[in-house]
Amino acid sequence: MKNKKNLFGAITLGCLLISCVDNKEIQISGTVRNMEGRQIVYFQSIDGMFNSQSYDTLRVNPDSTYTLTLPAEPYKRVRFVLWGKRELGSVIMNKSQIEVHLDGAAKQSIEVKGLSEKEAEISTLLNRLDGDVWNLRARRGDRWNIAKDTVVASVIAKLKADALDMDEKMKGVDEDLYKKAQQDVRMQLMLAFQNQLFGVEWKCSDATKQQWFDEWKNMKNFCLDNDSNSPFSPAFYDVVYNNAGIIHFAKGEEGAEGVGKGPNELSFHYYEHHLSGKAQEAAMAQLFLRDETEEQNDPVIVSLSERFKKLYPQSAWMPLIDKAVAKNKAFNETKIPDYIHFPNIEKAKTFNEVIDRYKGKVVFMDIWATWCGPCRSSFAYVKPLQEYVNHHDDIVLLYLSLDRPKDDAKWRKMAAHYDLMGEHVRIQEAFHDEIYKIFGDKRGALSIPHCVIFDKNGKVRFSVAASPENMEKLKLQLEEAAKNK
Structure with a gap:
């Protein structure tokens, strides 16, 4: 889901707060309704730091009940999401047992019994704020009337006034919970400010940009x-990641000598020199988890993880980091088998020159990119297609990547990682516009993954072909394309 960000296009529908006693474990039980056959996933805090980068699947019983047992913290935060659809809500708690009922169709999709009046009030405030920040970022609303305001002092004044107003409204709970809620508010509002800064950065004068950077x-x-x-705020990682981007990319400040120019190296450098304690630990840890979740497989992750271990050898994040780093290492050590081919097409001036290589055969083409999550997910369904092609020597599997030249090594490794038997070519500048014009929509936008079938004469037979997920339909289309007409 950039940022994050994002990952589900979520609006926090409930941030429910419960005061309770200290235990080694907490148990959440409840029911689920109207989930449309989708999975429910949950994110949780780790030692007082919210993990917004990785999640687990909620196991629901046949009778639509569930029980979730998690490690306890002085305050535990758990967020539930209906996968690919909407956020269901979150709960903050420090008691051993609670009930949380989830309803995917209800406006208020999470229900927790036993809230005090003040806790319910804070829940409503945080719920509204999270939703309003998302609406601003998605251009669906503007609570502060700042979307078109390019005067940085005006924007900051509105956001600060809202923060101080919420501070007053949240008073009345214990100090620990109050400080956590207070900082959640500030992280959300910083995210709103960053959203406006990024908009100004590409459309305003240099003088205006400088004013925003100064006030940032x-x-x-x-x-x-x-x-x-x-x-503890779910917005925290987005905030610090954006701050690193503002320093090193928007403002163009370079890292120290010996620091690479890649986003992960520069972000880690920023966290190392601008954060400390739990803030530094949480930011660094989630950098590794983000690499895993987004399948970036950046080779520098291994060396950065060694530096993290020296700084936080007893970190509660370590099991998750070790798992993420192991996946990264396995990817980067992948060997390319001889049935995955990378023909040299650097001299091709048109895409027809690529397709002409395979005249006399039906070509199934999958347009994809290493940065495309749905593309990567679709590769789980390629085995039946590969088995079918192995019995039909007049069919070629062609994978056309939209990746840039700088990602060439990653593209090759990912083809091998997903065991994508067939021909692999990367889009060239010479026929870049041609691909988008032929296979994109009327505006030239190309949605991927996008499958195409060419007949034996190199002509497009199905410009929007079935994907391997619908193998029966795809077989019929391949058979149709194989007929000589």
Whole structure:
């Protein structure tokens, strides 16, 4: 889901707060309704730091009940999401047992019994804020009337006033919970500010940009991303990742000597020199988990993880980090088998020159990219297609990648990682526009994954072919394309 971000296009529908006693484990039980056959996943905090980058699947019983047992913390945060559809809500708690009922069709999709009046009030405030920040970022709403405001002092004044107003409204709970909620507010509002800064950065004058960059430091000092309670907010990682981007990419400041120019190296460098304590630990840890979740497989992750282990050898994040790094290493050590081919097409001036290589055969083409999550997910269904092709020597599997030249090595490794038998070519500048014009929509936008079938004469027979997920339909289309007409 960039950012994050994002990953499900979620709006927090409930942030429910419960005061309770300390235990080694907590148990959440309840029921689920109206889930449309979809999975429910949950994200949770780790030692007071929210993990927004990796999740687990909720196991639901045949009678639509569930029981979830998790490690306890002084305050535990758990967020439920209906996979690929919507966020169901989150709960903050520190008691041993609670009931949480989930309803995918209800406006208020999470119900927790036993809330005090004040806790319910805070829940409503945080719920509204999370939703309003998402609406601003998605251009679906503007609670603060800042979407078209390019005057940075005006934007900051509105956001700060909202933060201070919410501070007053949230008073009345214990100090630990109050500080966590307070920093959640500030992380969300910093995300709103960053959203506006990024918009100004590409459409305003250099003088206006500089004003925003100058005031960004003031807003950052007000929101305190380095506060020990900030990592408890689901918005925290997006905030610090964006801050690193502002320093190293928007403002163009380089890292120290010996620091690479890749986004993970520069982000890690920023966390190492601008954050401390739990904020630093949470930001660094989630950098590794983000690499795993988004399947970036950046080779520098291994060396960065060694530096993290020296800084936080007893970190509660370590089991997740070790798993993520092991996947990264396995990917980067992948060997390319001889049935995966990378023909040299650098001299091709048109895409027809590529297709002409396979005249006399039916070509099934899958347009994809290493950065495309749905593309990667679709590869789980390629085995039946490969078995079918192995029995039909007049069919070629052609994978056309939209990746840029700088990602050439990653593209080759990913083809092998997913065992994509067949021919692999990467889009060339010479026929880049041609691909988007032929296979894109009327505006030239190309949605991927996108499958195409060519007949034996190199002509497009199905410009939008069935994917391997619908193998029966795909077989019929391949058979049709094989007929000589």
